[in-house]
Amino acid sequence: MDVVSPELINLLPDEIMDTEAIIAEEVPVSAAQPCDVAPVPMETDAPVTTVTAQNPQLCATLTPSPLRSGLPSQLTLVVSSASSSPSSTLAFKPMFATSTATSTRTTASLAGASVPAGGGLQKLSPGSFAISAANHQIILNKVAEATKTSGMGVSASTAQVIKQDGQKLLVTTIGKSGQPIMLQLPQKSVLGQASGDGKSPAPQYKVVTIGGRTELKPVMGSPGSPLPVSALQAQQLKTLQKAQVSSAAPIKYIITKTVSKGLTSQTTVSPVIAGRVLNSPVMSTKTISISESLNTSLHKKIAISPLKSPSKLTVVSVASQTPNATQKTMGVPVNMALGQQILTVHQPAAVSPSKGVSNQSAAQSLKPVQTVTMGGFKTIIPLATQPNVQQIQGSRFTYVRLVTSTTANPTTLQAGGPTTSTMQTAKPMVVNAGTVRMSVPIAPAQTMKQMVPKSITTTTQVMTNAQTQQRLIMPATSLPQIQPNFTNLPPGTVLAPAPGTGNVGYAVVPAQYVTQLQQSSLVTMASSSGFHTPTGVQAQARLPVNGLVTATDSSTRPRKPCNCTKSQCLKLYCDCFANGEFCNNCNCNNCFNNLEHETERLKAIKTCLDRNPGAFKPKIGKGKQGESDRRHSKGCNCKRSGCLKNYCECYEAKIMCSSICKCVGCKNFEESPERKTLMHLADAAEVRVQQQTAAKTKLSSQISDLLTRTTPISTSGGGRLPYTFVTKEVVEATCECLLDQARQTELSGQPQALAERLILEEFGHCLMRIISSAGKAKSDCINC
């Protein structure tokens, strides 16, 4: 039973906790459902996860698991294995301690009696999902909070892998936007390395988001091990895509992850527009190589946070590790599917936020794949492909509601859901069982764990009942809830489990902080466990008007640190707070603008919103025609600065004061000579700075080049001779030699051509002597 902090519950918006709509979709899973019989729900309004397998047929349903504790998660795959290994079960445990019992229960609940509880599953890693070839099921189970990873008694020796030749696992999720996600295990895929079978071909795990196009798009990031897409898969994909409803050309990502021999993996995130992979350099296709080892689990999660811009996309990837070396684990990035699904982004309509329809109702209880646009915020991050993810979109941010899979019953599920299958030939099993339990941040669980110093305590528990597994049980007591207006919450805010509250509770987490925490998490994990992660999948993708996605590292986004001393950074005095960001690397004192004080922070946000519903809305509204029409939403009230100092918000924003302003003695207007003078000065200063910077860069380059080219010719040691040997005296001596040579040739009556040649030869001799002397001097210096 999960315990929710009443204090946090009070702060939870109703929208977040609304589960009624989801409950209706909650259906048990019929494990006996044959893959070839189960139709594939294609309704885009419903979350559909389809897993198809090739040789042997491997059909599965995925219910992407929520992140980390408190994020009930369950990923279920129904496997039709030709090899029918009696006990071939594979358990992928999530990075966050997933109890063995939980996985077992999940398996039992999904597979019926075919898998005895606690017996059939082989735990390869702390719980992500399990594959049971015997009962034709693959259970991807990421249980909600796992308080303890260890103690599960999982033995690597018992772990088994699926070794069917040519086996492929295709997981396709189709959502509202018609974006299938394929999880593929091609070529004798081995989903586990725990067996230590060195001869087994490198298992590959592939997650692909396909755009609206009918053809399967290339997958990147699988060097040396291309993931073949069989005709069947292609057909399935085509079928899926034909069923897609989305007419718009969505911007999507293709994420591929290849796990090679459980040692390395690469993840590539490529923005895709209308199913087309954008190879443009500016698209910042990100490839991440992540090391994995047998005793480490790689858990990747991708979070999207729109941040302050309607079209911003924050991608967070966290690699974590199971320190318990006694467990041979195979990090199967179950969350990759989740992350990728979240990552799928629709191209928002280029509409000014001011034009948008304001919907104060904020979050809505929607079908898992339904998105909500509010406050004119046109950015859409469709979670359509995510069966258990819902989007709650605010004016400047997007919430994602993760739907917890309970006991997925394909039959019931199909009945309950609008999904339909068009992949009969692919023999897919579709499980569309999702129950919204809570809105959770897209932030990685590890990140959240890292963020929250208060570790999950015993209050967080995973439901042991198979039917209610991973559900979050909310307190029966009716608690007053704050209802933060989603349209007015700080931009980029996502909801995160409150620290110390386990699976429940929410913290308003600025999107940027997700990446901030991500960075720190990576560092922490790497340093603590020796797990080296070259880079994390984190980027902020911005969706400009032209629809192209440009990924920028959030770390590069400048932000001035605040210096608050009395406001605790919980008032709009604090720029960080006002911008919806956590304080990070600030100089503030007694800062409460962090996750450790998310309760206070939520209250402060609520207070601000009560005082001013638009408190977190940008002050500088975008005009219809660009910056020329930008103006302060409220106008300034300057009295003494003439609106020509940065005290003035208009001037600071480099915009003119408008009629809205109540300033006195304003000089910040178009024809103002003072303003023009200041502008010219500012421009000139800027030019000077740029020139200086360019000059310094050029000089540095030249010096570096010079140092490089001064490599001695005659030095045997290969060291670089100091160019300082070419002193003034040396130059003069050289010139004297050359002049002397010239005189000699002139006196001897040599032709001019020959004279020039002799002079040049003399010059060469001089250089050789200089180099030789320099080398000797250097050698002498070293010897002494």
Added chain:
DNA sequence: GAGTTTGAAACT
């Protein structure tokens, strides 16, 4: 770096 100025935010 300390002190002052300034105007937005917060408060009454």
Added chain:
DNA sequence: CAGTTTCAAACTC
């Protein structure tokens, strides 16, 4: 809504 206070950034020395 207006006046006052608080606050932190901008600015000056």
